[in-house]
Each structure stands twice: as C-alpha cells, then as structure tokens.
Amino acid sequence: MNIKHWQKIVIKVGSALIAPEKAGCSSQYLRSIADFIKQCRGLGIQVVLVSSGSIAAGSHLFNRGTASNDEANIVVKKAMAAAGQAEMMATWDELFDFPSAQLLLTHADLRNRVRYESIRETITTLLAHDILPIINENDAVTTDKLKVGDNDNLSAMVATAAHADALIICSDIDGLYEENPHLNSDAKLVSDVYKIDQDIYAMAGGATSAVGTGGMKTKIQAAEKAVSHGIDTYIVNGFQAQSFQHLLANRNPGTHFYSHKTPMLDGVHWMRHTTRAQGELIVSDQYDIKDNDSSDLLQADDLLSVNGDFASGDIVMLRKDNGDKLAKVKTNYSSCLLNFVADSDNQDISEQFDKTQSPILSTQYIALMES
Template sequence: MNFEHWKRIVIKVGSALIAPTNTGCSSEYLLSIANFIKQCRSSGIQVVLVSSGSIAAGAHLFSPNKDSKNTDNIIIKKAMAAAGQAEMMATWDTLFDFPTAQVLLTHADLRKRDRYESIRDTIDTLLEHDILPIVNENDAVTTDKLKVGDNDNLSAMVATAAHADTLVICSDIEGLFTKNPHLHQDAKLVSDVYQIDEDIYAMAGGATSSVGTGGMKTKIEAAEKAISHGIDTYIVNGFKKQTFQAMLAGDNPGTHFFSDKNPMHDGVHWMRHTTRALGELIVGDQYKIGHNEASDLLVADDLLSVNGDFSSGDVVLLRKHNGDKLAKVKTNYSSCLLNFVADSTNQDFSEELDKTQDPIISKQYIALMES
C-alpha cells in the first residue's frame, strides 16, 4: 500500500458499524475508525467520511405499534432517518477533537453538473479549513427517483467529485472472496484486482448485514466507478481494529482494486458513472456517431423514435434500434419536441431544426459506451 503517498481519501462506513443492533448508535466499532482518521489527518492526509446509518440509528426511537405495524413503511423510514441523522452526527462528534461538517446529498445533487461542482467546492473548502466532511444520503427527503440507493456507490461518486486518490470501503468481511466465505470453507481472499470484469462480479454475493442496504456487488460497482477515475480502492473489514493498524503500517488487509492507468476524463466519467439517463433517443442500426462538427453527431433524419419524458439539458441514452447502447448524451431539446421531430410527417420542421445553432446533442457532453 502507498499510505505515505495518500493525499486525499474517502472512507465509507456502513450502518452495521454505526448501529449494529438497531438500538441506536454505538462507538464499539467506530473508535478504531476514528483513530485511523485522526492518524491520517496527523500525517497530512485529507479525509472525507461517508457514513450510512441514519435509519438504523433512529429506528429505536419509533414504536411500530404506535406509528405503524410495518416498519418498512417509507414514511416511517424517512422519520427514522431525520431523527437518526442527528444522533449519528453527535456520535461522530464525540470521537473527534476537531470540527466536523454535515453534507447531505441526493442523486439529484450529483447528476446536475452545476450542483455536482458545488459539492466539490464545498468539500474543498471544508478540507482547506481542516474540517472533516461527513457525507450521507439525505434519506429524510429523498425519493426513489432521486436516491442513489446505497452508500457504497455514493462513496465512489463523492470520491470522484472530491478528486480523492484513495477510497476505503468498510465491510463486515475482509474483502472480496472467490466464494461466499459464510457458506464455503475453501473460499479465498482476493488480495489484488487489476481489472473488474464478469468474473469479479460473479464472486460477489448478496448483502450479509441485516441493517445495511449494500452487499459485495454494490462495493464492486463502487470500486469500478472509482478506479476508472484513477482512485485506488480498498474493501476491508471495518469490524477489526487490526484492519486499520495494518493500513497505517502500509499493509493491505483486504482487497485492493488498482486504479486504471489511463483514467477517464472527469466530464466523461461524470456522464457515464454519475448521471442517470432519463430517456432514450433511438437511431437506425447503421448509425455511427459523427466525429466532425457537433451538428453532424445527430440530425433529425437519424432519429427514429424517443422514449421517456425529459427536458432540455437532461442526460439520455443514445441507442440503436437493435438495442445496442451507443452513448450517454446531453440533449438540447425536450422529449416533446424530439417526438415531433422523429415523426416523419414533419419533414419541413426537421430540416429547419438541423439549420439551427443548437444541435440535438451537445458534443462536449458525450460518454461513449464501452461496447
């Protein structure tokens, strides 16, 4: 490990570490993590903490018999998150002798470029003033449409936004195993991963924690996002203090996903791994994205149909009629207008659209799919 070369790291801590018994926050497993963060800061390494656990921390404050017989009720969960977030922040504050800051996000904050850059500016400013940013998804207000869903992937998005060089994801096992170690005694720890492919995903099973939302698969997804941005990623056991002692000594106690030697450009990475396509533009099977002027990328005659309901400036998927995905692109027109353009009976209007200064898709906002 290159502990001495770290400059800015993101460490993700899950619900099972924050509130292992669903009876409120516990410092049992957090002390060693807090000490690790202190040691990093004292060594000149900037740290961003992504902390799950607001729902798990607040669950004990709500009586199922009083409020709802179904504790999975989304409204109750939002209330649990609102109450638990305060308890979780207070718990972290007691473990540090330096200031912390709460940063609550939804996916809407990440997929809009100006808000994404605003997140980066806020984190940069906090770190410049030696304040520890503690990031969590805003579960109290988020909806299915707006949520990231798990803090493994959120931590990777935060790491890319913050231009971190290292991401540490704390799990309840040592890292990625060749098989589920809870079911197979011959499972072996995979210490080094240089490329994430189907074989790596095949090793990932479901969630092993009763209070978390992410399993090993979401951690692999997060690692894939991070390494493609040039961020070394580690999955480690957050329940063992030896884990953090080993990392400080320069040893790898878990699985190290090595960063890509040729990371994606920041804008392309944001398009591919952070934005969410809100619709589709369907083109003919012979269509190829142009490489000349922006207007050559997609003209009205190329457009066969439009799927979804989106506005000008939204990100959509550009795909062929046969299903092949070509790219994520930013559209300069709404689905309503493009449906009108795709209608072959509106030929005169389509020709006029191609003459305008604004092309259908923006050349500077294109993330080609790998294959």
C-alpha cells in the same frame, strides 16, 4: 500501496458498524476507524467520511407497528433518518478532537453539474480549514427517483468529486471472496483486482448484513466508478481494528482494486458514472456517434424514435435500434418536440429543423459507452 503518497482519502462506513444492534449508535466498532482517521490526518492526509446509519440509528425511537403498509413504512423510515442523523453525528463528534461538518446529499445534487461543482467546492473548503466532512444520503427527504440508494456508490461519487487518491470501503467481511465465505469456510479472498469484469461481479453475492442496504455487488460498482477516475479502492473488514493497522503499515488487509493508469476525464466520468439517463434517443443500427463530427452529431433524419419523458437539458441514452448503448448525452430539446420530429414523415420538416434549430445534442456533454 504507500499511504505516505496519499494526499486525500474517502472512507465509507456502513450502518452495521454505526448501529450493529439497531438500538441507537454504538462506538464499539467506530473507535478504531476514528483512530485511523486521526492518524491519517497526523500524516497530512485529508480525510472525507461517508457514513451510513441514520435510519438504523433512529429506528429504536419508533414503534414499527404504526407502519401498516409500504407507503407508511417509507414515511416512518424518513422520520427515523431525521432522528438518527443527529444521533449519528453526535457519536462521531464524541470520537474526534477536531471539528466536523455535515453534508446531506441526494442524487439530484450529484447529477446536476452546477450543484456537483458546488459540492466539490464545499468539501475542498472544509478540508482546507482542517474540518472533517461527514457525508450521508439525505434519507429524510429523498425519493426513489432522487436517491443514490446505497452509500457504497455514493462514496465513489464523493471520492470522484473530491479528487481523492484512495477510497476505503468498510465491510463486514475481509474483502471480495471467490465464493460467499458465510456459506463456504474454504472460500478464498481475492487480494488484488486489476480489472473489474463479469467474472469479478459473479463473485459478489447479496447483502450479508441485516442492517445495511448494500452488498458486495454495490461495493464492486463503487470500485468500478472510483478506479476509472484513478482512485485506488480497498474493501476491508471494518469490524477488525487490525485492518486499519495494516493500512497504516502499507499492507493490504482486504481487496485492493487498482486504479486505471489513464483515468477518465472528469466531465466524461461524471456523465458515465454519476448522471442517470432520463430517457432514450433511438437511432439506426448503422449510426455510430464516433463517425460524426461535432457539427452534425445527430441529425433529425438519424432519429428513429424517442423513449421516456424528459426536458431540454436532461441527460438521455443514445441507443441503436438493436439495443446497443452508444453514449450518454445531454439533449437540447424535450421528448415532446423530439417525438414530433422523429414521428414526422415529412422530409421538409427534418431538413428545416436541422437548418433553423440548435443541434439536438449538446456537444459539451457526451460520454461514449464501453462496447
């Protein structure tokens, strides 16, 4: 690694660093991160900060006894996020001597291509004016259907949108271990990861922090998203100031996930790693999307069945009848119409549909799945 080659980085900071005692924000662990950001900016490196912690920061302002059921708990957590977000931004502002800006996102913003491009433009413009973007999920308004769920994966999506060179994920341990270091003191740190496979995922346990929502698994998921876009990813111990000193000295303080030499194309990466399938189109086991040219990518006769409820323009999964995933695709038709076509036993209807209608799939938005 050579930090001097970095032009733009994304740093992800979790709730345990923001509000370690759930008693409001604390700058105890944030000062070393803020100093690192300042030094990076001094080296001419643009920095984007993805910061969790709004719920943890605001929780001390609420009497949890008022939440008597799960639904009420969700409502109270949204209120905690609204109150805590202001405190969190104020805490960061106190640590910087330059301006910052707040961006609150939901997954709906990221999976819509127009809004995704708008996010990229906003980040780029802020950085061009030496303003630090501070990004968090909009926990005050988001729903289960619209949320990313953890800021590890959000940071990877942001790093991709920003075309970052490196993603630094701050954890409460030094990096990825072969075993859980909290249970085995002899567990070995994995310093370098060149390929993320099932063996790497097998090393990941659950969340180790009582405050945050992400564990090591979500950090590996984030790394997988980032490295496929050509972004080197580091998991480091955010509680240790020396982690950032090592980075500034071109030393790896934790686990380095190496970026792919041939990054995935931007549009394909967005389809694969940012969008969510709203339903499924089921085709025969003999069908292979790679064998079809763009003019007849999916014919009515190829369609066996439709799963889910989706609208025209939604992203869906193209899947074989045996369960194999073929691709994420954008459909030009709703599930209602495609159900009618798939369920029809009349060959004339299928032929007429193919002749008179637009293609079932939008050929501009296709991401083949890895076998």
